[in-house]
Amino acid sequence: MLLNSVLLALREIRRNLLRSFLTILGIVIGVSAVITMVTLGRGATQSVQDQIASLGSNLLMVRPGQRMGFGGGGGAPGFKEADVEAIATQIGGVKAVAPEAHAHVTAVANGRNWATNATGTSNAYFDTNNWQLASGRIFTDAELRAGASVCMIGETLRRELFSGAAVLGAQLRVKQFSCEVIGLLAAKGQGAMGNDQDDFVLMPLHTLQRRVTGSLQVSSLMVSLLDGADADRFQAALTQLLRERRKLSTSDENNFNILDTKQIADTLSGTTQIMTTLLGAVAAVSLLVGGIGIMNIMLVSVSERTREIGVRLAIGALEREVLLQFLIEAVVLAALGGLLGIVLATIASIGLSQVMSLPYRFDAAINVLSFAFSAVIGVVFGFVPARRAARLNPIEALRHE
């Protein structure tokens, strides 16, 4: 009986192809909107997480100043190079500690110039910030100690200044001095904040301090932890150590802050997840409107087919059989809408992910969920018209013009 009813419903749908299509249009749009929103949202979350992972996992960024976040550190003193050694030796669980000093510079090579950032650091920077060399070599200990005129450049710099020309061994002028390019860093692409991670020139800390900034300050410390290290306990120990080294009395507040990339990652992916949920909810409303569309058309269909229902009842259809027929018709319609919606959503998601350069991943759960939801909508909104059809008086239905 059930299979029969489904076949009957399909036949009925085929009999009114255009109307059936218009009926399910709302569901199609609703389902595809929900799936597309959620898929894109998940892609965005994924991409944020990937970018933060590219920063290095288990990374703590220590900056001067009390304020959390970027741009803090107004009057607070910077760090000293000795802090690096102290952290590495006095606290357990450290994988690498890299000092960082920054300067805005204009880099010149091949007769072209480019405004960029210069970062002075040590080889530990590769560990802490998860950088790889595309070609060339890292700094030697002698170069680091002496502050030799050597540097490495990011992919953006290579593209802007060298384009096709050989990079290794070339001279790059930064401010008043020239350095020899010894390495090219592998590209990381866009960062979590939409910044270009590859737009910088890397040199030994001493080189930057002596030749560019003229100050012995270290503007931030990057500390990466060993896998499995207890980040909370480590952070407490680090805070304690830095307070001692910066000679803060117990009544003083910290004049530095520690940023855990994992926290940033959690915050950012939390935000994108909320956005995903919100967009999905808005799309779900359109799914609901689609359901009302089905109810509307089914009600029209019932009054249009009153005589037919009368005939069915007269020749012995039970009330529940007519109910089932109309209900199944609504469910089959809604399910077809759901299927079409999934197809449309897949096309839209793949296309939009490419346009927005987000990773596309087929999300089975949301597809199944949306499909099931559209079928449920068929049941819910098909019920009222179906019951109206089933409760018709056969005599009056037969007399209906």
Add this chain to the structure above:
Amino acid sequence: MNDPTSIEPPLIRLRGITKVYGQGQAALQALKGIDLDIASGEFLAVMGPSGSGKSTAMNVLGCLDTPTAGEYLFRGVHVERLTRDQRARLRRSYVGFVFQGYNLLARTSAQENVELPLLYRGESAVARREAAREALASVGLDGWGHHTPGELSGGQQQRVAIARAIVTRPTVLLADEPTGNLDTQRGREIMDLLRLLNVERGITVVMVTHEPDMAAYARRVVRFVDGQIESDKPNPHPVGEDAALAGVH
């Protein structure tokens, strides 16, 4: 064919059937106490002016409607005590309907129209197809199964409707003005067909008509006036009896 004097109860027995529509001052008494026995194998014509209650009586006979008061025994079953679903089951097993306006499903092939009642009896697709083809052949529409009602003439549509009514091998065929929408010639063809089904298959036929020409095919004519049976007479010489019999042999 039953012997009227047999002690076996007749196929249909109506006793004191009344039907009232509406309530209080506006109440309309459509049937005012009908007593009627119909034996198995009869061919009965119901006549009467419009508003005489003959349609209401047909609805009660077809188990589509319940009487306000009175007893209706169908094969010994008290129809007036049945629920809506029980009456539907009775209809699907024993009653075939033929309407004045054919009432075929539009845009649906003749074959599928005829299969419809079998669908509700839960028969297999193969059995349905075979039975429907057979029913269409027996009304003279062999090979017309794939045509939709829109492609068929009125007479052909009524034949499809008759095929739909007899495909379940019902005991009773209730025809409400089956020739009302047809010209005389097509009407006579339909009557010959009903006649043949009555004689050949022993299907009890009860037919409402206001055309004396068509009523002349029946072997018994019941006349309704004002909600009551005015006359109930046998027709000793039904039209086409010989022709129908000749068709059988």
